[in-house]
Amino acid sequence: MNLIRPGFLFLQRRVRPEFSLADLLGGGAGVVRHDEWVALAPHLGREVVLEAADIPVFEVVTPGQARPRAELAALFGEARIDRLVDAGLLIGDHAEHQPLRAREQALRETAWWGPAALAQVFGSWRDVDVEADESRDGGRSWKEMIGTHGPPPPEAPELRPRTSWQALPMPGRSALGALLETRSTCRNFDRSHPLPLADASTILHRVFGAQATQTVAPDVVALKKNSPSGGGLHPVEAFVLVQDVDGLAPGLYHYHGVAHALVPLRLLEEDAIAPLAGELVAGQSWFANAPVLVLMAARFQRTFWKYRQHAKAWRVILLDAGHLSQNFQLAATELGYGAFVTAAINDDCAERLFELDGISTGAIAVCGFGRRSDSAANIEFDPLGKAVR
């Protein structure tokens, strides 16, 4: 077997506190602190605790040039090399490591900037249930948080004495101003009857649809959308989970923004889709109930084609998703619907449902919309009292 080191490998020196009965019985605080090395490699997506003596192995093995396992075992000992292979930190050419090699290759070919790859992959959730966690641990009230952390930074920073401030005239009334005031996150959906297809279609077109296309170079088609996009590449795609839309079979779709068409990926019974919606939005039942959910997933490869291993490229993609989510809320609000965006999603579920590898294309956030329910069982923030019910 030949072994390589992964192209992206970050080491963190970390202090891990651990409960210790012996320490407690000996008159201590009952907590011992372990100082340890942790390896973070995006092709793995999970942390691996290292021994200090593992680190020199990574000086000898390079990403580009494979070394025979036997040679490394002779240098560092069989047990150490086998442990690093089992952990996936040394990648072999054997069948078992095929998925790791594929992820490693995808990371390289997608032209990720290493720290961004780390944040994207390690920020990914699997099997998180926000609502269950909150009911188990108790939601944290403002008061509790202030008790633990002190008050938050003030709502608006004051950088100079007030006497120096220049007061500004208030804006006049406008249709845009009124629309913006009407938007507020919806956490209570009315599912008594299906959504009209025309409304879902309008929202998808306004937010994710190409308003125009232009061939700017051979094989390069620029899209004009209703929101800006770093590098003009519009890498964020809409993957739609339909629960209840008139004339649309419940299921999973990709929205083709140029053709303005839904591409069915997997059609499902309505009762089969509800648990998937719940898993997708990490158990947040107040969002899972929306008749339409839209996963915003980035084709990182498209933006990184231009901005290769670029320190700002990932940031630009997240900003793109932010613009899209605001447009989504505005487009839904204009039609009288409630909408939301959440980043608290199980990326693993998103990627499984919509067949994404998480590296060349990965989940960013989920938006959803629907009719607002009359009853506000879940908390909403509408101090202006303008949300349309």
Ligand SMILES: Cc1cc2nc3c(=O)[nH]c(=O)nc-3n(C[C@H](O)[C@H](O)[C@H](O)COP(=O)(O)O)c2cc1C
């Ligand atoms: C990126 C992003 C992520 C959010 N994630 C959640 C979430 O996970 N759960 C939730 O209930 N609300 C979520 N929200 C909604 C915010 O709580 C909400 O926007 C905020 O409280 C302000 O209220 P408003 O949108 O009604 O003005 C998110 C908002 C944004 C912009």
